[in-house]
Amino acid sequence: MPTPSQPQRPTVTLVGAGPGAPDLLTLKAVKAIASATVLLVDDLVNDEVLAHARPDARIVHVGKRGGCKSTPQAFIEKLMIQSALAGETVVRLKGGDPFIFGRGGEEVEHLEAEGVQVRVVNGITSGLAAVTSLNVPLTHREHAHGVVFVTGHAKPGDSGTDWAVLARCAHQARLTLVIYMGVSSAEQIESGLLEGLPAHTPLAIVQRATLPQQRHAVTTLGQLQQTLHEQQLGSPSVIIVGDVLRGLAQMQATSETTNLQAA
Template sequence: MSASSAIPLGRVTLVGAGPGDPELLTLKAVKAIQSASVILVDDLVGDGVLAHARPDARITYVGKRGGCKSTPQATIEQLMLDAAHAGENVVRLKGGDPFIFGRGGEEVESLRRAGIEPVVVNGVTAGLAAMTGLGAPLTHRDRAHGVVFVTGHPQKDGPGLNWARLGESARDLHLTLVIYMGISSAARIQAGLLSALPPDTPVAVIERASLPSQRQCITTLGGLVDQLSATGLGSPAVMVVGDVVRGVRAALQQAATLAA
């Protein structure tokens, strides 16, 4: 093929689809989805999000979800590269935000090594949407001076987090802990945090945040594992640990009073 007939390099955009509710998409995300000829979709992206795709877009599901069969990360990166080299306008559609436990950093690095500079469109992350939906913040001037986003699903064969140390930091610095992918490790997380935090520390667990199927429980650190067993809450879910969860109780109580 001559230089004049070479296929121009396509574009790649990493788009945060948010926690599931399509109304939480940013305008920039909608425009990117509407213009894409190829869309590589994560498992947790809500169906309503894809309603913005053009009819002729080629949609490929490349689910990445703990405990489920997943497309290898190397395969996803190669699919992006192949489509871009074919001149396609590629959108890598990821649940939540690409740069918060979405492997967006790995994908950006892979694309750059191949000479492609991607665009990244942020999305609402599930930890924020979950608490907002319950009427409470993640930070509060009187209750939490900061927030830490952590994963409860360590890298395979990795050391994992030191939950006791993290609990000490949350206690000493008045931090909210937002734990993604932690349901399967709840017992280990609970035991580690209890070495630094009191058993009555409030905890919220929110499953499928922002979706009509959302479920949640408000409990304590000491009762966390028992409550998960009793309610049957499972992945995908986030756990929020800290005094800001008291705001959830207040919001629920107020709502009950108004409804009475």
């Protein structure tokens, strides 16, 4: 005899919306967005992404950006749980990738503790998109044997990253550093990294990667704060540090010399 089908377990899907450009969404992300009846959308998600949502979907903007008024994380988690238990098809739409500085791990723990199943759809993280927009790799056989993704924003009460220790590791192991949310702590980042890396280490700052408003600057570690100030670069930005940028820095220096001679 056929067994009666079991009731479907309430589910929330965490979807990475990528770095900003809507055409960088994965096909799986588009399908998840199109199926949702409730969408909880982070502040850094491009509004154009929501064109894939069904017309009757409930869209809730739950902004979370450092230095700005944010929706409490506990409220977001409560809303996801309530919506899923009510039978809604819930998508939590995040900038970048849910599991790279997107609090995806925290949300999985809370949802599963309440009996809610979680699915995750990866997105292109902004650190990768930022360096790719410069036509530079994160790893290179001659310049970088690995890459470290690190946040420059510590939660309250946390001492955060030990930049001096990280710098020494990066120097010894030849690693590229990709720093998220580091603009507000640029002074500490610069002084700490200089304890283990030379001041002339190439550095790039990419603001609003992949969007039409993208801006970037190529400089050196010893000029991080000065460059942010002079170029008026702010959040959201990614800071990339390492020898993978050496060719780009050399091209910029050549271009500046050529322009100076032409003048």
